[in-house]
Amino acid sequence: MGYKKKTIILAIIAILLAALYIFYDLRGNIGYILPRRVIKVVAIMLTGGAIAFSTTVFMTITNNRILTPSVLGLDSLYMLVQTFIIFIFGANSLVMMSSNINYLVSIGIMILFSLILYRFLFRGEKNNIYFLLLIGMILGTFFGSFTDFMQVLIDPNEFMVAQDRMFASVNNVNTDLVYISIVIIVATLIYFMRFYKYLDVMALGKDEAINLGVPYDYIVKRLLIIVAILISVSTALIGPITFLGLLVVNVSYELMKTFRHFYIILGAVFISIIALIGGQFIVEKIFTFNTTISVIINFIGGIYFIYLLLKENKSW
Amino acid sequence: MVDIKNVFKLYNQKKVVDDVSLSIEKGTITSFIGPNGAGKSTLISMISRLIAKDNGEITIDGQDIMKTKNNELAKKISILKQSNSINLKLTVRELVGFGRFPYSQGKLTKEDQEKVDEAIDYMELGEIQNKYLDELSGGQRQRAHIAMVLAQDTEYILLDEPLNNLDMRHSVQIMKTLRRLVDELGKTILIVIHDINFASCYSDHIVALKDGKIIKHGRTCDVIDQCVLKDIYDMDIDIQNIDDKRICVYF
Numbered sequence: 052m053g054y055k056k057k058t059i060i061l062a063i064i065a066i067l068l069a070a071l072y073i074f075y076d077l078r079g080n081i082g083y084i085l086p087r088r089v090i091k092v093v094a095i096m097l098t099g100g101a102i103a104f105s106t107t108v109f110m111t112i113t114n115n116r117i118l119t120p121s122v123l124g125l126d127s128l129y130m131l132v133q134t135f136i137i138f139i140f141g142a143n144s145l146v147m148m149s150s151n152i153n154y155l156v157s158i159g160i161m162i163l164f165s166l167i168l169y170r171f172l173f174r175g176e177k178n179n180i181y182f183l184l185l186i187g188m189i190l191g192t193f194f195g196s197f198t199d200f201m202q203v204l205i206d207p208n209e210f211m212v213a214q215d216r217m218f219a220s221v222n223n224v225n226t227d228l229v230y231i232s233i234v235i236i237v238a239t240l241i242y243f244m245r246f247y248k249y250l251d252v253m254a255l256g257k258d259e260a261i262n263l264g265v266p267y268d269y270i271v272k273r274l275l276i277i278v279a280i281l282i283s284v285s286t287a288l289i290g291p292i293t294f295l296g297l298l299v300v301n302v303s304y305e306l307m308k309t310f311r312h313f314y315i316i317l318g319a320v321f322i323s324i325i326a327l328i329g330g331q332f333i334v335e336k337i338f339t340f341n342t343t344i345s346v347i348i349n350f351i352g353g354i355y356f357i358y359l360l361l362k363e364n365k366s367w
Numbered sequence: 368m369v370d371i372k373n374v375f376k377l378y379n380q381k382k383v384v385d386d387v388s389l390s391i392e393k394g395t396i397t398s399f400i401g402p403n404g405a406g407k408s409t410l411i412s413m414i415s416r417l418i419a420k421d422n423g424e425i426t427i428d429g430q431d432i433m434k435t436k437n438n439e440l441a442k443k444i445s446i447l448k449q450s451n452s453i454n455l456k457l458t459v460r461e462l463v464g465f466g467r468f469p470y471s472q473g474k475l476t477k478e479d480q481e482k483v484d485e486a487i488d489y490m491e492l493g494e495i496q497n498k499y500l501d502e503l504s505g506g507q508r509q510r511a512h513i514a515m516v517l518a519q520d521t522e523y524i525l526l527d528e529p530l531n532n533l534d535m536r537h538s539v540q541i542m543k544t545l546r547r548l549v550d551e552l553g554k555t556i557l558i559v560i561h562d563i564n565f566a567s568c569y570s571d572h573i574v575a576l577k578d579g580k581i582i583k584h585g586r587t588c589d590v591i592d593q594c595v596l597k598d599i600y601d602m603d604i605d606i607q608n609i610d611d612k613r614i615c616v617y618f
């Protein structure tokens with residue numbers, strides 16, 4: 052079966068699952084339940100899509116299959132930024148400040164940080180993947196601990212607000228954010244189109260890309276900004292799901308067996324949506340909300356991550 | 368014409384390329400020889416802008432390589448690196464197709480396909496053109512990479528040990544192909560090569576590097592000389608004339 056066919060099948064499965072989630076056991080106050088479910092599904096699709104897309108691009112830029120923006124601590128950074136804003140300005144200001152402004156400020160800070168990270172981590176002539184991994188783990192933990200630290204210091208009432216921001220899980224999606232996220236994602240995709248043609252070549256490696264005339268540094272910086280924006284969007288919508296990106300992009304590569312980013316990205320996006328909606332369905336219907344989707348995904352993803360590390364270790 | 372003026376490259380304060388100045392004429396094959404770690408790959412990589420130089424100036428046809436537009440340069444100069452590790456699910460034909468990127472930006476036209484066919488024929492890859500790279504032998508993969516460089520169809524071609532992994536027949540065939548590219552199409556080729564007999568038989572000029580410095584640059588017949596070679600390799604190399612060719616015996 053070719054990759055085109057597989058893409059179509061994945062798309063169909065994703066759509067069917069979405070329909071199943073929306074219409075399953077639809078009883079009671081339909082006028083209330085239906086819009087809520089639809090908005091959830093849209094949020095899941097945006098998040099899943101954004102994570103899959105940004106992770107694919109990130110892996111191509113860094114030329115590896117293990118490091119993802121999440122593993123490097125970008126989504127913990129988003130948390131840190133959120134807490135920091137509350138810490139400095141207080142929750143009231145945050146509440147007053149429209150959530151849209153807060154959102155945009157956070158995205159700005161994320162972009163800035165990504166560029167700094169790039170300066171430090173990817174400037175050397177050879178990137179040692181284990182070194183990067185180590186740095187990422189340390190930064191991730193650091194951001195997490197620092198977030199905790201500030202949360203301990205702030206007023207308990209403000210803490211509640213902060214917590215609410217952090218665990219914007221699938222069960223209480225912020226409707227305002229869904230709309231602005233759609234706008235941001237569409238704008239980002241339009242901006243991305245001009246760089247699309249370079250992805251396949253960049254997957255050959257930095258030297259090959261330069262040899263073939265890709266303005267490498269310029270493109271990588273722009274793509275990193277795109278990644279930072281998408282990670283912010285997905286973290287704001289549902290919260291951090293560390294291993295989802297790693298999982299879906301690798302599965303997409305395994306499944307598609309091609310180098311063409313068009314299909315790898317589409318595949319990863321659909322797999323991501325399938326995993327999230329399917330996972331959420333299981334969480335709601337089988338575990339009856341006794342666990343969360345991120346636990347399930349991180350469990351499966353974590354195992355896969357270890358498998359990848361061991362495999363890479365062998366082949367090098 | 369490639370002009371290199373006072374180029375330096377330092378790694379950890381150590382001068383790996385040390386004040387190299389060099390001019391390479393159009394329409395010639397220039398071989399770079401020298402012991403391991405002499406700085407050959409580093410120099411070649413700087414000429415092809417893969418790594419930044421710490422000092423000096425490199426121009427191609429009068430244009431500074433750092434100031435030329437990337438895409439324009441990619442139509443002018445191409446490089447084959449010493450080691451190539453691509454772990455993508457890629458067929459030989461798809462890899463060779465990438466060589467056309469500077470012209471087609473990814474959408475191969477009919478003309479691009481013809482160039483790809485030509486390059487594949489040159490490297491005798493027709494039978495395996497639809498095989499995946501990870502299913503090939505080392506030599507076949509090397510030939511696929513050379514074919515990609517040929518498909519890029521640039522005026523200047525830089526090859527870092529292209530004969531790696533190749534059997535004798537293919538080595539000779541590639542050197543003959545390079546010779547033809549120079550003689551018939553006027554291309555300019557810079558090649559790093561360890562087998563000095565290949566350098567002696569196929570190149571117009573030889574540049575000998577040692578410890579980052581050029582210790583000899585001249586016509587092939589001037590460099591393939593017992594005294595010069597002793598300087599470069601610290602070993603006695605006997606030179607015999609066979610059919611007008613200077614052959615080194617060093618076993």
Ligand SMILES: Nc1ncnc2c1ncn2[C@@H]1O[C@H](COP(=O)(O)OP(=O)(O)OP(=O)(O)O)[C@@H](O)[C@H]1O
Nearest residue numbers: 176378383401402403404405406407408409410449
């Ligand atoms: N990225 C790097 N970091 C530090 N040192 C380096 C780096 N690349 C090369 N060197 C050093 O520069 C020197 C020249 O290396 P280079 O690869 O240019 O040698 P070479 O002449 O191509 O050798 P060979 O015949 O083995 O390919 C070596 O001493 C090497 O250790």
Ligand SMILES: [Mg+2]
Nearest residue numbers: 407408409449
């Ligand atoms: Mg070398």
